[in-house]
Every structure is written in structure tokens, then in C-alpha cells.
Amino acid sequence: MIYIDNRQDKIEVTNKLVEKVEEIINYALKEEEVHISTEVSVIFIDNENIRELNKEQRNIERVTDVLSFPMLDYSEGQVYKEVYEHNNFHDADLHEGQLILGDIVLSLERAKEQSEEYGHSFMREVCYLTVHSVLHLLGYDHMIDEDKIRMRKREEEILENFNITRN
Template identity: 35%
Template sequence: MSLRLEWNNEQNEFPVSEELIEKLRQLLQLAGEAENIRDGEVALTFVDDNEIRRLNKEYRGLDKPTDVLSFAMQEMGDDEIEIVFGEMEEEDLEDSRALDADGRDDDDQDEHDEDEEYEAFEEPLGDIIISVPRAIEQSEEYGHSVDRELGFLFVHGFLHLIGYDHQSEEEEKVMFAKQEHILQQAGLTR
């Protein structure tokens, strides 16, 4: 098992290249190593300002666009929605067929090669949503590449997923130092 990035592009302002995705995968691995997190899945979605504004209003009560939102799957605070995977109703259990220890139907045992490997389920760490128009605007403001800004926002979002925050000056120093170190390791300098 390992850290895995799943991504989706729902915006048209900036082409998402395979090189960018590979850089984000590298950042995920570096951030995971730095925080001793070896397994899990991060879902990343690139959106426009309208969509991130809608999400920000719906989930945070703020009617404005932001650069990045993170939705951790591991936390369960008062404002969070519980996400349940694979819960079956009583009648569904009655209809299900017996499965062996590998999750295969008893009837299908002979159809599978003993050496066949099955993809392991990666536990979701959470979702990161990035506003590409905000990233473009901020990259121009700070004088660095859009790729660096997207990388910064991605690492920032990842650190939020695993529990970091920046509510106090001390927390902000810690979080931003970690972000900068990871970006430097990946060659995404200012």
C-alpha cells in the first residue's frame, strides 16, 4: 500500500498536464514521508471560482471564493458529515452470497489464479479542492509559476487533511515551514 493521488479537472482556465500531476504525486510522497504517513488516498479536484465559492458557502458559510479547501475523512467534528462505506441493510445481507477470506464468491474460486493479486483498498485521507483562477492570480502576485502555486496549495491542503492548522501565529509558522521544506525538496522554488 502507499499514498495515492486521484484527481479530477473541472475547470478550463489552465491545462492540467501530466507533468504537473507527476509533480503533485511527488509532493504527496514527500509530504507523506515527512509526516510518517505511508498509506491512503487523496482526492484532488481543480475547479473554477464559482464552484469553490459554492463549496465555501455550503460548507463554511462564507459566500466568497477561496484558493483551497480541504475535507478530511479522518476527523469527526461537530460540523462534519459522517461518511460510511459499505454499510448494508438487513435485507441486503440476506441477498448477499457467501464470500471467502479474499472477498471472492465461493462459486468463483476455480476461475481465479492463486497468484492473482487484488488491488488493496486505500483508506481515503480526504479531498482537496483548488481554485485554479485563484492559483493563477496568486502566482502572479507572488512572482512565481502557476505550478509552484498549485503545488503550494496542494501541500497546504494535505497538511490540513492530516490535522495541521494555522489559527495561531505559532501553528502558522510550523505549517508554513513544513510546506516550504517539501516544496524545496521537489524543486518548486520561488
Template identity: 40%
Template sequence: MTIYIENEIDYKFDFDYEKIANDVVNTAIDHLQFPFEAEISITITDNDGIQSINKEFREIDSPTDVLSFPMIDYEEAGKFDHIEANDDFFNPETGEVILGDIVLCVPRILSQAEDFGHSVLREYAFLIAHSMLHLFGFDHMTEAEATVMEQKQREILDILNITRD
């Protein structure tokens, strides 16, 4: 498992943000029974940074809380049987599956934690869990998809005992 974390801003979390990222990523991988070693990139940025990425890749000229860039197309979310047949999904140097990239916006993490009445740690962990599910092909475009995704997010955070309290 390789997790690259790039912190582009000078914000100091009051928790070990690298450990929490590793814990959430590994728990998501275990919980969804992803059968391969994986590589993930996490970028931590500010409103301007995420707005620029959002504009470039999604043609939406505004900041957001998190962006997920999966490297694998799934016929069905959480089904991994097609991955082994495609060498393009693997890093040739490490043999790890390149799951994708996650971009987190610190100002949004801080404001949403306050708005929702829970800790910054919980919001940070939630957004990583949310993004991991996107990297596994899950989405929330329909009510049924949202229900499944919300349940899986809860399960991942419950395993880690990261609650809204």
C-alpha cells in the same frame, strides 16, 4: 497510494499537473512519515465551483484558493497512532486510509502566482502541500501553528526543489 484527480475546467497548465500533484502528495506523506497507504481526491475547478463548495460546506459565499476536507480527526497534528484502531478511516475495498479531499481554484492559483512573483507551478504545488498538512491535522489558527505549518510546507517544497524563483 491512490490519487483521484478531477479537472472540472478546461485550463491547460504548462506543466504536468497530475505528476506535480502526485509528487507533492507522495513527498508530504514521506516527509511526515505517514505509515499507511493513502487515498486522496483532488478537484481542480474555477471561482464558481469553489465558491459553491465553500458556501455549501463552510457557509462562506465567496471563492477561495484551496479547500481541504480531512477525513480524520487528530488529537495532535501529524500523530497517526490512532488511525489503525478505526476501521472507518480505511477504504474497505483497497485497505487505503482515506485522507480526504483537496479542491483547487485555478483563477486563484494564477492570480496568487502573479501577486507573489513566483511560478504557477510553485503556487499549485504550494497549495497542495498546504492542503496535505491540513489532511494530517495541521492548522494555522494561531501564530505557533502557522509557524509549524509554514516550516513543513517549505520543507516539502524544498525536497522537490520547487522554489519561488
């Protein structure tokens, strides 16, 4: 189950955008071998609110594009399919039979700015940020070079297979 909550009024949230976000999340989960019913929340906000959240949660007072709040614990360097391949979840990980993966908080305002800055479509930027965040929910990270290379490769593979390019 994917919950999408629009808490901003600067960028129009169309049905096409919502459908594409849901589709890319489902596709990324399938590609990452998540074979259990899941729950993911996506919250669209603006730059001011993501700056405040970034300060509260990470002690970084600046606008960012997306924040991820994973609910599962991973050891350093491990990802979902390495840890949970046999669906060995704790009861606390499940809500009414669904695995709670976590929350994605995405600034649509920043996504729009970045799409213009990088010269590709707004939809491509939102899809990229969504895949990036889903991978965070599944244990991927980019704090050290080795992990960053692994995560970037996976992002591009999913987007390419989903037929989303930089154009």
C-alpha cells in the same frame, strides 16, 4: 492512490501538472511519515465553483484558493504522525486497505492569479497549495499563531526539499 478530477475548463491541465501534483502529494506523505497506502482525491475547479463551495461549507461567500476536507479526526494541535504513528486506525478509516485521508479542492483559476500576483510560477503555486492542503488532511492548521508558524515551517521545508522555490 491519488485521484485527480478536473472539473474546470479555464486553465489547461497538462500531464506535467498532474504528475507534479501526484509527486508532491507522495513526497509530503512520506515526509510526514505516512507509512500506509492512502487515498487522496484532488479536484480542480474554477473560482465560481470554489466560491460556492466555500459558502456551502464554511459560510464564507468569497473565492478562495484551496479547500481541504480531512477524513481523519485529530485533537486540537495534533497531527497525523503524533496520533497514528502505530497505524491504529478504525475500520471506518480504511477502504479496501487504503487509509482515506480526504479531499483537496483547488481552484486552478485562483492559483494562476496568485502566481502572477506573487511573482512566481503557476507550478510553484499549485504545488504550494497542494502541500498546504495535504498538511490540512494530516491535522495541521493555521487558526492560531503557534499552529500557523508550525504549518508554514513544514510547508517550506517540504517545498524546499522538493526543490520548489518562490522563483
